[in-house]
Amino acid sequence: xxxxxxxxxxxxxxxxxxxxxxxxxxxxxxxxxxxxxxxxxxxxxxxxxxxxxxxxxxxxxxxxxxxxxxxxxxxxxxxxxxxxxxxxxxxxxxxxxxxxxxxxxxxxxxxxxxxxxxxxxxxxxxxxxxxxxxxxxxxxxxxxxxxxxxxxxxxxxxxxxxxxxxxxxxxxxxxxxxxxxxxxxxxxxxxxxxxxxxxxxxxxxxxxxxxxxxxxxxxxxxxxxxxxxxxxxxxxxxxxxxxxxxxxxxxxxxxxxxxxxxxxxxxxxxxxxxxxxxxxxxxxxxxxxxxxxxxxxxxxxxxxxxxxxxxxxxxxxxxxxxxxxxxxxxxxxxxxxxxxxxxxxxxxxxxxxxxxxxxxxxxxxxxxxxxxxxxxxxxxxxxxxxxxxxxxxxxxxxx
Numbered sequence: 001x002x003x004x005x006x007x008x009x010x011x012x013x014x015x016x017x018x019x020x021x022x023x024x025x026x027x028x029x030x031x032x033x034x035x036x037x038x039x040x041x042x043x044x045x046x047x048x049x050x051x052x053x054x055x056x057x058x059x060x061x062x063x064x065x066x067x068x069x070x071x072x073x074x075x076x077x078x079x080x081x082x083x084x085x086x087x088x089x090x091x092x093x094x095x096x097x098x099x100x101x102x103x104x105x106x107x108x109x110x111x112x113x114x115x116x117x118x119x120x121x122x123x124x125x126x127x128x129x130x131x132x133x134x135x136x137x138x139x140x141x142x143x144x145x146x147x148x149x150x151x152x153x154x155x156x157x158x159x160x161x162x163x164x165x166x167x168x169x170x171x172x173x174x175x176x177x178x179x180x181x182x183x184x185x186x187x188x189x190x191x192x193x194x195x196x197x198x199x200x201x202x203x204x205x206x207x208x209x210x211x212x213x214x215x216x217x218x219x220x221x222x223x224x225x226x227x228x229x230x231x232x233x234x235x236x237x238x239x240x241x242x243x244x245x246x247x248x249x250x251x252x253x254x255x256x257x258x259x260x261x262x263x264x265x266x267x268x269x270x271x272x273x274x275x276x277x278x279x280x281x282x283x284x285x286x287x288x289x290x291x292x293x294x295x296x297x298x299x300x301x302x303x304x305x306x307x308x309x310x311x312x313x314x315x316x317x318x319x320x321x322x323x324x325x326x327x328x329x330x331x332x333x334x335x336x337x338x339x340x341x342x343x344x345x346x347x348x349x350x351x352x353x354x355x356x357x358x359x360x361x362x363x364x365x366x367x368x369x370x371x372x373x374x375x376x377x378x379x380x381x382x383x384x385x386x387x388x389x390x391x392x393x394x395x396x397x398x399x
Contacts, residue, residue, distance in 0.1 A: 009033075009043045013050040029121065038119035038135050041085035045077060063090055063138055065145040068197045071155025072141055088138055089119075093156035094131035094148060095189070098182035099169040109151050117144040127222075128206065129166035130156035160352075161199035165189045166223075167209035168216040176286065177211030178229030178299035179327035185209050187331050192338075201342075202349035202358075212295065213283045219307070219318070224355045225338065226304040226318045227330065231296035234276040235285070241292035242272045256285050300326040302378075303337065306356025316356040319364070323378040340371040 011026070018024045029046075033039035049056050056078050063074040073091040080087035094110070110131060114120055119135030126132040136144060145155065156164035165188050168174065170181030188207055189196070195205075208219030211229040219226035246252055252272065257265040264278040265285060272292075274285075286293045303325060304318030325333045341355065344367065349358050359367045368375055 009040060009047065011043055011047045014043065014047050032119065032121050036120050038085045038089070039121060041083040042089070042119070042121075042135065045079065045083045045086055048079070048082075057089075063141060065142050065155070068145075068155060069199045070158040070161050070197055071145075073158055086135065089135045090138065090141060092118075092133040092136065092141070092144060093126065093128075093158055093164065094133060095154045095156040095164050096125060096129050096131050096166075098167050098185040098189075099172055100125065100129070101169075101172070110148075110153070113144060113147050113151070117147070128156070128163050129217075130164050155197065157196045157204075159199040160201045160203050161197070161205070162192050162195040162201075163204050163206045164196070165192075165207040165209070166217055168211050170209075170211040174211055174216075176214065176229075176283070176295060178231055178295055179211065179227075179301050179330060181209040181211045181229070184227065184330055184334075188334065191335065202345060203352045203354050205342075205355065213281050214287070220304060221307050221315070221317055222309065223307050223318065224305065225334075225341070226307060227301045227334070228304065229299065229301050230281050230324065232298040232300065232324050233296035235274055235279065235296060236294040237272060237274065238292045238294075239271060242289065243270070245289055245292055250289070252289075256288050259284055298326075300324055301330055303334070305341070306354070306359050308354045308356050313357055313360075316354075316360070318356075319359070319381060320376075320378045321373070323376060337371070344370040 011030075014026045017026045026043075029039050029043055033043055045056055058076050058078045059074055064070070064072045071093050073093070075089045075091060077083050077086045077089065110133075111120070111122070114122060114133050117136055117140040118133055121134040123132035123134060133144070148154070165185045167181040167185035168177075170177040170179070172182060185207075188209075195201075205225070206223045207225050207227070208217050208223035209227045210217050210219045213228060213230060215226075215228055219228060242252070246269075250256075252267045256272075257263075257267050261282055261284070262278045262280050264275040266273040281295075286295065301324075302320060303322040305321045306316055307318040308316050322333070322337070345355055345358060348362060348370070349355070353361075362370075364379065365375070368379075
């Protein structure tokens, strides 16, 4: 229902979401409703959902654009007579530039296209990283796609396909980046266009690239294949800068050494020592003393497998697959590795089973054997807790 005094939809429950210090999606939808009937009906339907504690969106079959099997998420209202402007309210995913770098002209172009063909509402960005264009009708999907393509944009991934690869800003703005995340993200996106646009997998597959162990894109928690920058040699130490931090009041023992997860650091009041053989490259000390400490010079990345959010089963964090790949070898290594992983997944994965869930089901030893990788100590998730496990030595004796 609408407020008779001003003709605006009554949104008593939604109004509560505008309270407090945080940005509110309700405020933005209301702003969009000033020039969009779709946004107005969206507010009405959302208010109804909150009143009834029931979602009123339904999926009514596959919708898409010519030649692609993904990039569009079909969405329909189950109350089309009451809210005709959102009877169809499809979402389009647009492949974002690596590192989310845009020119003002590019952003204006996207917004102009969407105002012509859709609701004008966007989500910058979705959890995968895409530009999310919220709300259009079936007949406007193809015109929107064609106009996006003519202006240099492509759709992102959706469904049981490669999802749009995602990366941090890397060397463009971060001094800790151990490899060029943006270049690798772009190269992987180009290499797997068919797998991105034409779903043919058991379920989704996500690539994410983080330039250093700070992992600003949370790849270790969200990506089927995580590539996280690291180094192989010793942390670089500037003793003079360490002394400057101490003189400025930083408690190096308490704030750095005591918080080192593997207790590899020592401080005698004058010099900081590091047992680099025990360092796990967590970046804590570098984050606290950025002028004094830097990643080592022999840089590359660790490749991890199997992260996911809890949908079919519980959440998973990535497991180490290759402990270190030099920066210049990353693209070739990933292409070979991904081919083996997809072949195994295609053969043994079940419907809607992520790669991490497949590994849980068949076991890491079987997975490694299937993709032709030798086990290494870095793959161990935790020390064994069963003393009644034996292995045979090379000469055949039990141990």
